[in-house]
Amino acid sequence: MSHDHDHPEYSELSEMDVRTRALESLLVQKGYVDPEALDKIVEYYETRVGPHNGAQMVARAWTDDGYRSRLLADATQAAAELGFAGRAGEHLVAVENTPQLHNLVVCTLCSCYPWTVLGLPPVWYKSAPYRSKAVRDPRGVLRDFGYELPSETAFRVWDSTSEMRYVVLPMRPAGTDDLSEDELATLVTRDSMIGTGLPVGAP
Amino acid sequence: MNGVHDMGGMQCYGPVEPETNEPTFHADWEKRVLAINLAVGRAGGWNIDQGRSARESLPPVTYLSASYYQIWWQALVNMLIAKGLICESELASVQSDGSRADVPLAATWEDLRPGIEQGSGYDRPTSSKPLFAVGDLVRARVMNPQTHTRLPRYVRGKKGVIAAIRGAHVFPDKNAATVWEPIDREPEWLYTVVFDGVELWGDESSDEIQVSTDAWEPYLESVSLR
Numbered sequence: 365m366s367h368d369h370d371h372p373e374y375s376e377l378s379e380m381d382v383r384t385r386a387l388e389s390l391l392v393q394k395g396y397v398d399p400e401a402l403d404k405i406v407e408y409y410e411t412r413v414g415p416h417n418g419a420q421m422v423a424r425a426w427t428d429d430g431y432r433s434r435l436l437a438d439a440t441q442a443a444a445e446l447g448f449a450g451r452a453g454e455h456l457v458a459v460e461n462t463p464q465l466h467n468l469v470v471c472t473l474c475s476c477y478p479w480t481v482l483g484l485p486p487v488w489y490k491s492a493p494y495r496s497k498a499v500r501d502p503r504g505v506l507r508d509f510g511y512e513l514p515s516e517t518a519f520r521v522w523d524s525t526s527e528m529r530y531v532v533l534p535m536r537p538a539g540t541d542d543l544s545e546d547e548l549a550t551l552v553t554r555d556s557m558i559g560t561g562l563p564v565g566a567p
Numbered sequence: 568m569n570g571v572h573d574m575g576g577m578q579c580y581g582p583v584e585p586e587t588n589e590p591t592f593h594a595d596w597e598k599r600v601l602a603i604n605l606a607v608g609r610a611g612g613w614n615i616d617q618g619r620s621a622r623e624s625l626p627p628v629t630y631l632s633a634s635y636y637q638i639w640w641q642a643l644v645n646m647l648i649a650k651g652l653i654c655e656s657e658l659a660s661v662q663s664d665g666s667r668a669d670v671p672l673a674a675t676w677e678d679l680r681p682g683i684e685q686g687s688g689y690d691r692p693t694s695s696k697p698l699f700a701v702g703d704l705v706r707a708r709v710m711n712p713q714t715h716t717r718l719p720r721y722v723r724g725k726k727g728v729i730a731a732i733r734g735a736h737v738f739p740d741k742n743a744a745t746v747w748e749p750i751d752r753e754p755e756w757l758y759t760v761v762f763d764g765v766e767l768w769g770d771e772s773s774d775e776i777q778v779s780t781d782a783w784e785p786y787l788e789s790v791s792l793r
Contacts (some may be wrong), residue, residue: 380637384596386661387644388603390653393663396610397673402602404676408683409601410591447631447656454686456605470576470718474619475635480686484601484659486589490635493584496577499721499778500768508583518775519764526757526781527615527689528733560585 398427402482414483415554417448418531421481422557423549424535425458436460439531452528453480457521460533461559466517467532468505468559470498478529482557489558499523502559509560534555537565568713569628572623575721576768597636602638604709609674613646614750616743620715649745657767691754693735698784699758703729703754705787707760707780715743718786722778726790727762730779738783 391397421443425432435442439458444447456478459467471477472495476484488494498505502519506512522530534556540548556562574580592598605616621642623630630638648652652668699705707722717739735754744750764776 381594381596381641382597384603385639387660388599388638389661390657390663391607391647392673392782394653394657394667395673396647396652396670397603397606400598400673401606401674401676401679403572405602405605405679405683406598410598414591450684450686451682452686453686455690455736472721473572473717474622484570484591485595487635488583488585489588491583492577492580492631493582495574496580497573497583500578500772502776505583509585516775519777520761521776521778523719523778523780524735525719526733526739526783528757528759528781551573560583 375530387517409479409484413448413450413479413481415481415552415557416549417443417446417483418478418481418501418554418557419552420545421446421531422533422552423545425533427545432533435533439476448480452476453478455526455528456466456481457528457530457539458505458533459530460521461535463535464503464516464518465517466506466513466559467530468498468502468519468521469530469532470495470521472496473523473525476524476527476529480529481531482554486554500524507561509555510518510558511562532559534563537563538567540565568623568715569711569720570623573720575719588700589666595785599639600636600643604643606644606674606679607647609648609678610668610670610672611646612653612670614742616715616737616739617646619644619739619744619745623715624784625639641772689714689736690734691737691752693754693757695735697732697756697758699729699732699756699787699789701729703731704790705729705758705760707782708786708788709770710786712740714740716786718740718782721763721767721781722780722782725762726768727760728777730761731759733757733759733781736783738785740785749789755785756785757781757783 392399425435434460439456461467475485475490499521502521518548551564553561558565613742622638640791657664706726736757737752738755740752760778760782761777761779
């Protein structure tokens with residue numbers, strides 16, 4: 365295999381770096397963007413949003429039945445209670461996994477994802493393999509992630525074709541009764557809130 | 568538009584390949600592309616559906632071979648040129664020709680903050696009543712608009728059940744008017760419609776699989792029970 369094949373991104377990345385600098389420079393010259401605003405946007409999406417938000421929400425639902433009910437009734441409001449609101453989270457719906465039912469979230473048409481509680485989507489979420497396969501073979505998708513769910517588990521796939529945004533409320537792992545809310549939050553993985561994974565410690 | 572972006576059900580792309588400990592961004596330019604996209608909307612004056620339409624209108628080979636932020640970069644450049652905000656020679660030379668489109672000033676962080684930190688909902692008041700109720704059997708219409716739509720091909724012609732009424736939301740098919748056309752923001756009722764796996768994929772699927780899409784009322788027709 366040639367060097368190019370081993371590292372297909374290298375030349376592409378540096379070329380994109382040049383092209384993006386050119387675009388930003390031109391847009392600043394022409395007064396269409398403010399570079400300080402760009403810095404602030406990047407900072408916001410690198411620090412303020414991310415799966416840590418969703419994990420806190422899930423841990424709260426695991427420990428507080430009242431919050432769990434509010435989350436399932438109106439996730440936009442329930443997220444806002446914890447300070448999570450904003451772009452790509454205006455119409456949030458939480459869907460609950462049970463021993464009988466496993467939920468999986470996808471956007472077959474582009475990359476719709478609940479930014480306020482999960483941050484920006486991972487590359488695989490936006491990729492052709494995931495977008496094509498999730499709606500046809502959700503069990504196979506879970507296998508791609510290393511999970512084999514019981515054969516009697518039913519699947520419910522949510523294709524995010526509108527501005528509604530879906531987040532999975534996974535099941536609390538057994539044997540975690542003594543853990544605090546903060547400790548529980550560390551078990552809640554990003555993938556468990558998309559439905560392509562389970563919380564840490566789940567069988 | 569029936570394009571390569573409409574991927575649900577295709578079988579040619581292989582397994583999903585998750586990346587362990589994936590970073591938020593894989594290169595600095597990706598951060599800037601994201602930020603420029605969010606920041607330039609005010610000067611550009613386009614909406615989310617026009618952005619999506621620009622991305623899915625890229626040549627299929629580009630769409631399938633580019634990374635997602637490369638798709639964003641190219642679609643953004645196409646929109647900026649289509650709207651007359653920049654021209655190709657300026658981009659090639661990285662030098663403004665001194666002209667400026669008659670558009671709002673560059674948005675500052677204070678301008679952008681509310682949209683980012685509070686968001687802007689897509690539900691709108693309407694005087695109409697929803698045509699369907701939860702539990703109704705409906706069929707996704709067989710339709711093939713040349714322009715932007717959010718009804719994926721894999722559900723067209725398939726029967727499903729209304730699982731939720733989400734309110735009246737901005738209708739993407741009209742909101743995604745080309746950048747020089749007036750935009751029609753008349754909302755339409757939005758539903759979550761659940762389809763059985765067997766209805767979508769035949770006997771290779773199973774009763775244990777259900778798939779929902781969110782569908783605006785113009786995408787749906789009632790199914791008479793016989």
